[in-house]
Structures are given as structure tokens and as C-alpha cells.
Amino acid sequence: MSTFAPTQPAASRASRAWSGRRRWPLVSGTGAAIAAALVLLPLAFLVVQAQQSGWGEVQRLLLRHSVAVLLWNTLRLTAACTVLCAVIGVAAAWCVERTVLPGRRLWAVALVLPFGIPDFVVGFSWVSIAPGLHGYLAAVMIMTLSLYPLVYLPARTALANADAGLEETARSLGLGPWQTFARITLRQIWPAVLGGCLLVTLGLLAEYGAFEIVQYQTFTVAIFTEFKLGFDTVAACALSLVLVLLSIAVLGGELALGGRGRTSRSGPGVRRAPARLPLRRWTLPVLGCLVALCGVALGVPIGSLVYWMLRGNSSTLPGTSLLSAVAHTAAFGAAAAGIATALAVPVTALTMRHRNRLTLLIERLAYLPMALPGLVVALGLVSFSVRYAFALYESSLELIVAYAILFLPLAIVGVRSAMGQSSARLEEVGRSLGVRPAAVWLRVTLPVIAPGLASAFALVFISSSTELTATLLLRPTGVDTLATQFWSYTTAFSYGAAAPYAGMMVVISAVPAYLLSRRVSTLARRRPDA
């Protein structure tokens, strides 16, 4: 055996620059850089604003007693909601994907639908039927019921794609069903669940409308109040900086918990679909739980909306303004979903295929907007356009870009769930068949990750359609979306007039949620792992 180490000729180092394999990071790298730059734009505004007023002033604002209260409020709410969402989301996903649940196709869809009801509408629906509802517990309940689908959806995809062989092996090694679930199944879906929890946590940090309605003070509510009512930009920015730091801590925590675990399979052959567990005498209790969950998460908001619609029937129906609001909402949502998905692909490709500190940083940056209140992103864009690109100011494009920035994290979660399963090996084989990298990407990678793209698109579309705060700030003059119309009627206590707009938001979100659900179940069956 030889003992000398190979010396690497300098020439081989140089030739890497134009090797076919290493050209790809350039393409995905460019896309990821654009995404990162867009995300950093509003952040830059925060820092610029804070700097202009002086750091001493910022320090003075942050040391006020109320900041500690806000911090405590925000943290205890976040902890409780995230844990509840994880438990509910995984349990519901498991029932739908792994048991012979009667009517499971229906449940699969019904369980996603609460995500289509904006948090502020859920808050409105509870408070309007139970006016005494406010404070911590009300906030925890409303946010859990609104956000658990963020865990449910990725958990379901992961459960559908998990390898049955591993679970069967565990059972044959003497593990009971519960142990198998805890030690094998949960491990397999862990990255997906953690990704969902991350979104829940970040979504909680960014929520404004629902907390305003139940009168629960968090950072975001305080920022909105400082800016909108106190016209205190400096205080708003100072508080926003704390919020950004909180989100960075959350992202770091997810990393520590191993959210980036590899889920690609290595075994030979084609994956088998996991077996479904017969429920037998558990059928009724499980059905009961699902009915209860859908009842509170879906039934109460919809029932309340229907009630107010019927009550408000005496007033004239806002026919044409409703239609134009629908058109605007759908157009903005679709455009934003397209952009966000297109940006999520290079970010995901880069971070999954070329893992290093820089790409990890880019991925983390891309997650940041979930923790930035729509308000902060909107203000960042307003300030940017007023100073540097006035043509963008109050344009549709600016609103669409704001949506794309805000919901980029959702798109990444969707794309990542699919790309983790698609193997770089398929691309290698494609190229060895004489097909150029770009064509391989179109003919292999894209179709394989298509379910992920569809779910990314749907997630962004739903979220954009129901976004309130950024829309209030950025919409072009005279253009109303469903959310802004709903909010202006609600704040004027015209619940009857507001209800149809909320109803339309639910309908608009239900369509992609339904399609998404169908795709997940059919494609999961069609798509063996490679």
C-alpha cells in the first residue's frame, strides 16, 4: 500500500470553475441571492431607521418596563401554541394517512381548511359570539385552531412518503406500535414536523389582527399601535428589532433540534406504501375527536360567519365591490405565489445540494420574513420605493413583492418536502443519458418536485389572499381586497356587511387547499422514492 498522499495539482483546482457539475450552484446561487436580497430589504429599513434616531434613543425605548411584559406575553403564547399545534397536527395527519378512517379523503381536506380562515376572522368569529372572550387563553385557543394545519400538512406528506419497510422492521424487532411510532415514524417525519412548528412559531410572532381582537398584547400588536396610533416610527422599529432577534433565536433553536435531518432513502428498489391501521373499536372515539376539532376550528368560524351574513341580509349586498375584491385578491395571490415558489426552488436546491455555512445562512434568511410583521415588510418596501423607485410606490407590483417576501418561508417548506425525496442520483442518470443539465432539470427534477411546487404555490396563495396588515399599507389607491374590506367593516362593527368578504376568503382558500390535498394523496402514491 502506498503511503504518500496525493498532491492536488493547481490546475485541477482551476478547472473546477468550468466543470459542468459545479456550474449549477451559479444558477441556483443567483436565485437564492435574489431571494436573500429581497428579504434583507425590509430589515435594512429597520436598521436605517433605528440608526437615524440614534442607538441611545432605541436603548431607552427598549429598557421600558413594558418590553418585559411584551416579551413574557409573546413567549408563553408561542410555547403553548407551538406544542399544541405539533400534537394536533401530527395526530390528525397520522389518522388520515395511516388508519382506515371512514371518509378519510373528506377529513384530509376538512383538516386543512382552518388554515384558509384568516386568524383575524377566527378571532372575530369567536369574539362576536362570545364577547367575554379575551386574553391569554383566548389567544392560545384561536391561534392553535388557526395554525395547526401548518404542522398537519407537512406531517401528512412526510407520513405518506415514509418508508413502510423501516416500520415493519421495527415491529419485527419487537417494538410495539407506540414504540415504533415514537422511535421510527416520528424520526422519519421529524424534519417535516419541526419545519411546520417553525412556521407556527414564526407566524405567532408576526400575528397582529387576532391579538388586537382578543386584546392580547404581543410585540407585533405593540409595534402596530406605536406606528399606526402613536406615529412613533422609532419605537416601532426598536420593538421590531427585538422581534427579529426573537425569530433568529427560534431559527437557531430549530437547527439545534435537528430540523435539517436528511430524509433521502438509501435502500434499493421502489418504496412501498405504508399499511393502514384498522381502527376497530377506536373508530368512534377517533371520529369524535376529529369532529370536535373540525367543529371548533371550522364549524364555529363558519357558523358565526353564516349567522352574521343572515343577520346582515337586510342591508344591501355589496355585489360589485365583492366581485372586484375577489378578482384583486386572486390576482395578487396568484402572482405572489408564482414569484415565491420560483424563488423557493433555487434556495432549496442550493441548501440541500450544497450545504455550507453560506447556504445555511441564506436558508435562514429566507425564513426570517415569517417573523417580520407584514407591517414591517410593508414599511420597508414603502421606504425603499419612496426613496429609490417611486414608480413602484403604491403599485400592484409592490404589494405582490411584499407578499412574495412575506410568504417565501411557506414556499420553501413546500418545495423542501419534495426535494428531500428526489434524489440527486436521478439527475446524474439523466445526464449520463446525454441530456444537458438544464434539460434534465426540466424533464426530471421539475416533474419529481412538482407536488412540492403545487403545495408551495397553494400555501402562498392562501396566505396572500388572507393577508391584512401589509395589504392595508401597500394596496394601490382605490384597490380593495377581501381582507381590507372585511377589516374596514369589522372595525366599523358592521359584522353583517363584513361576513360575505370573510366567506369569500374562505372559499378562495378552500379551492387550492382541496387541490393540494388531492395532489398530496395521489402523487404520494404515484411517487416512489429514488
Add this chain to the structure above:
Amino acid sequence: MSRLIVTDLWKGYGGPPVLQGVDLSVEPGSLTAVLGLSGCGKTTLLRVIAGFERPERGSVTLAGRVLDNGHSYMPIERRSIGYVPQEGALFPHLSVSANVGFGLPRRERSGRAVGDLLDMVGIAALAERFPHELSGGEQQRVALARALARRPDALLLDEPFSSLDASLRTRVREEVHALLREQGVTTVLVTHDQEEALSLADDVAVLRDGRIVQQGAPVELYERPADEHLARFLGAVNLVDAHIAEGSAKTRLGALELRPGHSAPPGPGVVMIRPEQLAVRRADAAGDGEDGLGGTVEQCRYYGHDALLEIRPREPGAGELLLARVAGAQALPAGTAVTVAARGPVTALD
């Protein structure tokens, strides 16, 4: 012609190098098996040849074209090398015929070409199926047809039969062998199965610790392994003390003819006798004790077509157990007294 030449190839993944100066030459139209234990660098070697990985040093040329020599690098898609990975790696979203036609120009994808390829590997009836609807053997055939579709200059097979069950494996192996013969494509097959390597390949190269320790025709390798380790790797052996002389060796089994060309010095040494070179007779048969070594069968491992006998020499101090392979019908139960004789020629080990 499409000769594949690999010279002094080095490759590591940050840690100790996986390939440590691999030299390999594959004759045009021949099938060369790279044989090695798992983790010896077989797959890495194939991936470097295919262009999926870049070597740190060394060169790969195919049909006179330089694929990689540290200075220039030919992109994967221009190499004209078909690759069949271990698990097939069929495109899950495409039907069998679309998989096979993947690398063909668009107008040929729907034509006769794909049908002919499917016929060739015997799965014409499955053209419209999807990969998840195929058995392991069918998937391998599709992967093979896909790799051959563009008539590549070379074909790389990465343990293509290891995921198939035993009965299917032999059949698919033979069919693939016949097919590759017919196509005359230069092929490198990577395997850890010595039987597969010996029975399929024109040439076998043994990869150990990141280098090729011996390359040659199967018979050459089996009969004249470079060292004891290699001798055992390729099959069961008896290593018998001997006194080496010109053209023959004196052993406890008598004087045996030596294969020429060995480099062992005259004097005390070791010869390698394969189990099938030992003839075993019942000791009570006629001609008892004529020539050969008396012993007792200690264990009989019966395989059906043949049986492997472990024989304890009778005289004390006559050395360790002898392994003898006999036809299945001649299997002898444990405890049988036997006489063992060797049929030359045998190989002297260094």
C-alpha cells in the same frame, strides 16, 4: 475502438483517499468486472468514470477521448457512457417506454427504437407501466435498456443484480450477459460477488484498499492469484506446505505438478490447491492406501449440485483440515474414513 483506460486515479472525500492510484484497462467490447468488498471504492470508481465525481489526480480516457485528466473535464452528458445504478434509479414520473427513450432525440422517442429496446430486454409488454408497478428484475431491465438506448461507447453497471433474489439473479445475469455480448459494448461491472465476476466477465480486476491488486482473465485469477488473500477471496482453498522444486512440489499429498511462471524460490514453501482438485474415495474401497492421504470426513456441507467435505488427516501432525469438493451424488457423511489424492497442477504462492 472504445477502449477505456483509467490511470493512477486518486479520489477522497475529505478523509483518507478512497481510490489510491487505480489503474484499469478495459478492452473494446469486453466485459470487465471490478470485484471488491463493500467499501473498497468500487462505486466511487464508477462514479468518477461516469463523471459524477471528479478525481483529485489521474486520468480517464475512453475511445481515445480524454474524459478527465485533472486539467480538462468532459461533462457527464458528453461522455457517451451508459450508467446503471444499483437500484435502477428509474424516473418515477415516467412510464417504462418514456424512461427508455429519455436520452433519445425527441422524434425517436415514440418510434420503433424504444419498442426494439424493450424487446431486446424482454419487457415489451410493460411499456406503459410505471416504475413502481415493476418488480426488481423488471426495473433492472428497464434501467439497462435506458442506458443502452443511445448506443454508448461504454456501459457501467453498479452491482446491478444484487437487489434481485437468487433464482431471478442467475437468469437476469445470463440474459444481460448474452445481450452485452451481442451488443459488443465495452462494459465495466462492479460487484462483490466473486461467482458473478468469474462467470460473467472476460476480465476481472480485484479492487482492494483503493487499488487494483490483480487484473486478468477469470481462469488466470482463480488459478494463479497474486497472494493468499486473493486466493481466499476468489473461493475456498487448501494451503499446503510443500517443498518447491523445478516444475513440481513435494507435499503430504504426494508430488504435484506446478503451474509454470511462479516466482516462489526453490525450497520450503506453500502451494494452493482448490477443493475441486482433491479426489476423495472411501478408504475401504479397493486399492486402499495406494497413493494419497488417509483421513476422516469431519463435516459435509451439501449444496445439491456439489458438496464440500472437511477432512481431518489421520496421521497426527499432518496439518490442518482439507477441503474437498465432490459431486453432490458422491457426498459422504461425517465419520467416513477416506483417502484423499490431489490432481495437479497446483500453484505455488510467494
